[in-house]
Amino acid sequence: xxxxxxxxxxxxxxxxxxxxxxYKGIMVVVEQRAGQAKPVSWQLLGEAKRLAQKLxxxxxxxxxxxxxxDIADEAIGYGADIVYLSDAPELRDYRTRPYSRVCLKVIxxxxxxxxxxxxxxxxxxxxxxxxxHLPTGLTADSTQLxxxxxxxxxxxxxxxxxxxxxxxxxxxxKPQMATVRAGVxxxxxxxxxxxxEVVEVSEDMREGDIVxxxxxxxxxxxxxxLEDAQVIVAGGRGVGGPDGFKLLEExxxxxxxxxxxxxxxxxxxWMDHAYQVGQTGTTVRxxxxxxxxxSGAVQHVVxxxxxxxxxxxxxxANAPIFQIANxxxxxxxxxxxxxxxxxxxxxxxxxxxx
Amino acid sequence: xxxxxxxxxxxxxxxxxxxxxxxxxxxxxxxxxxxxGPPSADKALKQCISMGADEGVLVSDRAFAGADTLATSYVxxxxxxxxxxxxxxxxxxxxxxxxxxxxxxxxxxxxxCRIDYEQLTYVQKVEDLNPExxxxxxxxxxxxxxERVKTKTPVLITVVTELNVPRRASLPGMLRAARxxxxxxxxxxxxxxxxxxxxxHGSPTIxxxxxxxxxxxxxxxxxxxxxxxxxxxxxxxxxxxxLKQSLNWA
Numbered sequence: 356x357x358x359x360x361x362x363x364x365x366x367x368x369x370x371x372x373x374x375x376x377x378y379k380g381i382m383v384v385v386e387q388r389a390g391q392a393k394p395v396s397w398q399l400l401g402e403a404k405r406l407a408q409k410l411x412x413x414x415x416x417x418x419x420x421x422x423x424x425d426i427a428d429e430a431i432g433y434g435a436d437i438v439y440l441s442d443a444p445e446l447r448d449y450r451t452r453p454y455s456r457v458c459l460k461v462i463x464x465x466x467x468x469x470x471x472x473x474x475x476x477x478x479x480x481x482x483x484x485x486x487x488h489l490p491t492g493l494t495a496d497s498t499q500l501x502x503x504x505x506x507x508x509x510x511x512x513x514x515x516x517x518x519x520x521x522x523x524x525x526x527x528x529k530p531q532m533a534t535v536r537a538g539v540x541x542x543x544x545x546x547x548x549x550x551x552e553v554v555e556v557s558e559d560m561r562e563g564d565i566v567x568x569x570x571x572x573x574x575x576x577x578x579x580x581l582e583d584a585q586v587i588v589a590g591g592r593g594v595g596g597p598d599g600f601k602l603l604e605e606x607x608x609x610x611x612x613x614x615x616x617x618x619x620x621x622x623x624x625w626m627d628h629a630y631q632v633g634q635t636g637t638t639v640r641x642x643x644x645x646x647x648x649x650s651g652a653v654q655h656v657v658x659x660x661x662x663x664x665x666x667x668x669x670x671x672a673n674a675p676i677f678q679i680a681n682x683x684x685x686x687x688x689x690x691x692x693x694x695x696x697x698x699x700x701x702x703x704x705x706x707x708x709x
Numbered sequence: 710x711x712x713x714x715x716x717x718x719x720x721x722x723x724x725x726x727x728x729x730x731x732x733x734x735x736x737x738x739x740x741x742x743x744x745x746g747p748p749s750a751d752k753a754l755k756q757c758i759s760m761g762a763d764e765g766v767l768v769s770d771r772a773f774a775g776a777d778t779l780a781t782s783y784v785x786x787x788x789x790x791x792x793x794x795x796x797x798x799x800x801x802x803x804x805x806x807x808x809x810x811x812x813x814x815x816x817x818x819x820x821x822c823r824i825d826y827e828q829l830t831y832v833q834k835v836e837d838l839n840p841e842x843x844x845x846x847x848x849x850x851x852x853x854x855x856e857r858v859k860t861k862t863p864v865l866i867t868v869v870t871e872l873n874v875p876r877r878a879s880l881p882g883m884l885r886a887a888r889x890x891x892x893x894x895x896x897x898x899x900x901x902x903x904x905x906x907x908x909x910h911g912s913p914t915i916x917x918x919x920x921x922x923x924x925x926x927x928x929x930x931x932x933x934x935x936x937x938x939x940x941x942x943x944x945x946x947x948x949x950x951x952l953k954q955s956l957n958w959a
Contacts, residue, residue: 525915572853574853678927699944
């Protein structure tokens, strides 16, 4: 029994010194559903390009799925030098085992020094399995990436109740792995003329050997989608309760945007967690962000500071949110928000005169 | 389902405990709650006992401190093997999605990988479970919808809070919990444990520095005047910016 147990413990670190010098380049694992790549994949390629140039190393992408050849070409347009493409019916839907198998084969064959994935549900599922199998270190939910002179990946993520950032290294093993929040980085402009190489990778798999089956996917069209919102009207503790959020909703509706909330407001149950912006919620990058009754704790700020324009409304003139806002209004939000709504309505609604 | 021993990892995750207890109520199963943490975590284990769990095990040792995902999943996988030796095969493991800031939702997949179980993450509903064949169908909560997935035990399931509403303790449960002392396993209880692979020492990731991020430097314009004046002034400035074009403000 003891022998069998030992055999079954997967992912034990190898002993002694290992020569990792063959490991070179950065690999981004591209996520897709039904032949559509997730935007976070291109955002990652954008940031990874910068790191790859610093390391003077190739930027690789791994595309897995069925009928996803187009995505491989797209990855080149977004900055990849080499795309490893595994196109097979067994990879139609994401499942941990077949995806891990391909991913592990590609990593072990082509030896990237850094592997990045989106910190999405699928990315976390896969990254946790891969990092254990290899085994190597994994930094989850990173919001900043860099590399140093020793080619170490500096992956930073909020820590200690999200008041601080921590930079995490993996010196011992390769590849160095990190999952990265969607919406944090920007994709490069798509360049259809970019040249790159697509390398097909096949793995011998039989559907009959795969235990887990995806029966169906039910798309939820009502699902809050903060990541793609162009205008966000977010409220915090100062909003005072669910009724206050109705004022915010009106402003959001006027602007064709969506409401959102700080952690304080979702913890108090005023808004569903799905609306939360911040490190434990969603990272957003809208063109226009209203922070209303939000003090501006680090955990919130890291989730929205890349918005193009930030308007803060707060009673407290010393609230830290004003430090990152383009325009600040010190005042009573119950007075200011309806005024903003009305003024936008007047300017945006075409006046029909007969 | 052989003997049926759902184990539950990650303390404070009462949704996983609740789902395991529902399986116990319906089909009969032994529910073992397993957590790695400081001695104070025994309170949470006693709470699980009061809800109806059969055993509560605290995996606790100073040597485990400072563990990252890889080292944590190693210790918990070892503990699950020991639980199987002690109480019988473990068919289903429920793990919390995320417990605290430090946990990253990666421990569940790490454990599943280590002991070679099927892995289903972000489960919001157990639709069907066949205790004879071990087949089960669950709903996974994803960003853009819900995925129905079928698999077979042994399986590790990480749960989201939508899964269920945890029950309150029953009176007999509370009485049992009051008398119950959680089992404690330390490094000495795991004969095969490789001590070089646990705790801070066995963790490949290290924190190189922590800092309070500088706020992004922005030229903030604080508006003045009445609420009416400030609101109009902001809107004038926004309409004068490139937003007018990029947001199609005619």
